[in-house]
Amino acid sequence: MKKLVLPLLLLCLACKATTKENTPSLSDVLENYYQESLALYRLPASYQGDTRYDDTLPNYLSPEFQNKEKAFYNSYLEQIKML
Numbered sequence: 001m002k003k004l005v006l007p008l009l010l011l012c013l014a015c016k017a018t019t020k021e022n023t024p025s026l027s028d029v030l031e032n033y034y035q036e037s038l039a040l041y042r043l044p045a046s047y048q049g050d051t052r053y054d055d056t057l058p059n060y061l062s063p064e065f066q067n068k069e070k071a072f073y074n075s076y077l078e079q080i081k082m083l
Helices: 002-022 026-040 042-047 063-082
Strands: none
Touching: 026 042, 026 063
16 A cells, blocks of 8 residues: 555646646736737727837727627636636
């Protein structure tokens, strides 16, 4: 029985270590959220001095934009739950 416990314990620790390495840190999640929100909401990005999105303005009332917005928030909700 003792010979079986040690390999199982090592296997559990290895599984936890690999899942920890694959999950992004909170600062990475927040930075990605900020950058993607600038791309999604282009007017506030322009107000903040980011000129990458000055040439386009999305239709905030379109179903496509609303679906993209919902997917954006759901994605980050799931990422925060995994932390």
